[in-house]
Amino acid sequence: MLQFRNPAYNVSGTIDMEIETPDFGWIPFTASPNDAIDYGPALYAAAVAAGNVAPYVAPVVVPVVPDSVSARQFHVQLGIAGLRDQVSGWIAAQSVEVQDSFEYSGSFLRSEPMMASGFTELGYTSAQVDAFFTAAALL
Numbered sequence: 001m002l003q004f005r006n007p008a009y010n011v012s013g014t015i016d017m018e019i020e021t022p023d024f025g026w027i028p029f030t031a032s033p034n035d036a037i038d039y040g041p042a043l044y045a046a047a048v049a050a051g052n053v054a055p056y057v058a059p060v061v062v063p064v065v066p067d068s069v070s071a072r073q074f075h076v077q078l079g080i081a082g083l084r085d086q087v088s089g090w091i092a093a094q095s096v097e098v099q100d101s102f103e104y105s106g107s108f109l110r111s112e113p114m115m116a117s118g119f120t121e122l123g124y125t126s127a128q129v130d131a132f133f134t135a136a137a138l139l
Helices: 039-050 071-080 084-092 096-104 113-121 126-137
Strands: 004-009 015-021 025-031 068-070 107-109
Touching: 004 025, 004 039, 015 039, 025 039, 068 071, 068 126, 071 084, 071 107, 071 126, 084 096, 084 113, 096 113, 113 126
Parallel strands: none
Antiparallel strands: 004 015, 015 025, 068 107
């Protein structure tokens, strides 16, 4: 039988491992009890019998925070977050340039200084701004 090392269950319940071959050395292989290759079920059984198959560990998905969202996404998210009145009040107290930027922008940039000022005024942390933009991007 082929030698194997580093057996670990995968999301499908089969076992990922490395097997040693005479021609290629150690190569990745997935063993299954129902494998069509004759040594697949034998390697699967041997790994289970050895008792050292690592459990499946789901990959950690790191959400990507968008750099920008459309004006529609931003304004709808303001409503969902219950911030429309607060933001409208803050915008009304700003310069005409800021008011025009808010009203006529086609998109809103996460890194825009006006954006940072507005969210700071609302008491938002950087993580909360990230969550706002991430949620808005899904709309």
